[in-house]
Amino acid sequence: MESTMGESRPDATHHVDNQPPEFAPRDLWADDAALRESLGREGAARWEGGVARYGALAGSALYALGFDAHRDRPRLRTHDRFGHRLDVVEFHPNYHAVMEAAIGYGVAGLSWRDGRPGAHVARAALSYLHHQVEPGSSCPLTMTHAAVPVLQQVPVLAEWAEKAAAPHYDPRNLPISGKSGVTIGMGMTEKQGGSDVRSNATVASPLSGDAYSLVGHKWFFSAPMSDGFLVLAQAPGGLTCFLLPRWRPDGSRNAFRLMRLKDKLGDWSNASSEVEFDGAWAHRVGEEGRGVPTILRMVMLTRLDCMLGSSAQMRMALVHAIHHARHRRAFGRRLVDHALMQNVLADLAIEAEAALLLSMRVARAVDASTRDPGEAAFARVATAIGKYWICKRAPAFVNEAQECLGGAGYVEESILPRLYRQAPLNSIWEGSGNIQCLDVLRALGKEPDCLDALRRELAGASGLPDGFLSGLESQLAGAGESTARRLVERLALGLQAAVMGQAGSPLAGDFIASRLVDTHAQTLGTLPVGVDLEAAIERALPG
Ligand SMILES: Cc1cc2nc3c(=O)[nH]c(=O)nc-3n(C[C@H](O)[C@H](O)[C@H](O)COP(=O)(O)OP(=O)(O)OC[C@H]3O[C@@H](n4cnc5c(N)ncnc54)[C@H](O)[C@@H]3O)c2cc1C
Structure with a gap:
């Protein structure tokens, strides 16, 4: 017998078994029945080809690019080696590749370039697909998208509006005249106040015409490039809104200094900075004193993208959990064949679909808001409701999906840690949870059309439990600040039930049974008896 002593026998110690295959490449559009159904239902069928192509690209090339774009964080370069100020941020090349693809497909600009009804819904679908694979770059994309209607109000800024909506990504640090496409950021939050923007202390002194000189700072200033x-x-x-360009109209560098980049919990591929304005040139947008209503047009759109983003995080976490559970065995069976795991996965599937369907319904309302006052009122209030609820649900959801992967879900090579770090952000920025709830109270108290729009939508719901709507009316009648979260949560659940019913989702009845009839337990994976768990999982990700 031949001796093996001293010889290397890798198979003896390194046998890889019971591990799932790679998740990607996958076609994120083809896999997602709820998205495919909602695109046509919400009025964007004519864009199906482009959205489908982006879904395939997102699940393959962009998914792969996202890992390094995220891991290799942006670097601030304040000065060149001679001491001249630069105030630029360097990104991993993959970040630029992802941005180029997104802008080329219209994640930022489609709804402004194509004015036909449904364009906002198509862009919402693109944004949802994009956020699944590279959420950090969603920040500059959504701000660029949302700035366009604000810029369009000012005829002399038409070039900015057109180039922000253009399908061209040009990361070069040049004046706008030398670029075919631009990106736009947003600066409201200061050290002394973020939610309370009226406490802004930055001072704008008139120069001539609509030009001003700004002195002050911003404490959170994302996408500073x-x-x-x-x-x-x-x-x-x-308080007034301004467009502050990187370069002055005379071609000189504008007077703003990037002080440092935030060392953030997540959102690593996206740079967020602190900035100081030292006599920075800016062009007024809207009337003096009308800053909040002017910039709120932008914020309404970024809030919708927070809903879409959190829905996207849920979707990506869910499909990874299902994929893993289909390929991993424990106690003699695949994880997905264990009844309790089925309950967890099916519950996640119901939650994710409800989040997407409400987001897409609000996207349709935004789309129709210029043509239909009822839809405008619905968009106004449902954006705040959905932003509050869907973004609040995401962190717990992602954590539950992460646990389905066991230890692997805690390891950076899977996408779950990235999603987990990203998940709390949407509920903080663009108006955090309490601010959304107060906004709902404000809309319901001051804008009767909003209450009518909500009632219309809820009345269209079928299968709601007895007493649900009357209970909601009692809550509305007694609405106050301290109970606003309870009210908004009930409104969100009612709206999700309504949109799932209107959509004919096969999960609509399960949603009502688990969230409205039988009060959902404190964790996910607590669906009542009677839900077809396997069917819910199969719908979420065809096996
Ligand atoms: C990664 C990241 C990037 C960001 N990028 C940008 C950016 O590009 N541009 C920008 O302008 N901002 C940006 N922000 C800032 C963000 O919008 C603010 O952090 C957010 O609006 C909250 O403001 P704040 O931090 O000042 O908290 P505060 O306003 O101090 O609020 C703290 C808490 O108090 C609650 N609260 C406030 N008022 C009330 C009230 N009346 N009743 C009950 N509760 C209340 C809030 O809901 C919150 O939970 C970014 C933030 C992060 C984390």
């Missing part, structure tokens, strides 16, 4: 920024500052007539 953008070509221009919509910012708030105190003008003589009160």
